[in-house]
Amino acid sequence: MFRRLDLDFSIYRDRVQIADRRTGNFVDQPADFPFSSAAELVAHQRHFEDTVVRAIRKIMEGAIALHRPIAHIVSTDGPLSDAERTRVKEALADTSFGDVIFEL
Numbered sequence: 001m002f003r004r005l006d007l008d009f010s011i012y013r014d015r016v017q018i019a020d021r022r023t024g025n026f027v028d029q030p031a032d033f034p035f036s037s038a039a040e041l042v043a044h045q046r047h048f049e050d051t052v053v054r055a056i057r058k059i060m061e062g063a064i065a066l067h068r069p070i071a072h073i074v075s076t077d078g079p080l081s082d083a084e085r086t087r088v089k090e091a092l093a094d095t096s097f098g099d100v101i102f103e104l
């Protein structure tokens with residue numbers, strides 16, 4: 001059965017947590033390559049993207065339709081600057097997320 005990915009993302013310092021809204025599955029993924037800096041939560045977009053991809057691989061079960069999957073940013077380790085929001089959106093777009101919704 002095909003379903004659309006609809007995930008909640010929580011972004012912390014060098015860690016991403018993802019919950020699947022449909023199944024309730026949860027993944028806590030530490031970064032292999034740090035994406036946070038002293039000043040910014042998401043300072044390195046490619047390292048953030050790598051962490052997200054590894055988390056998604058763990059959470060997926062069954063067939064996933066990657067037609068405009070949705071990412072909900074529901075929690076962070078503090079406020080995100082405009083530059084950080086842009087990095088998050090671009091990283092998630094690069095991993096096929098068509099919709100990124102900030103619900104902070």
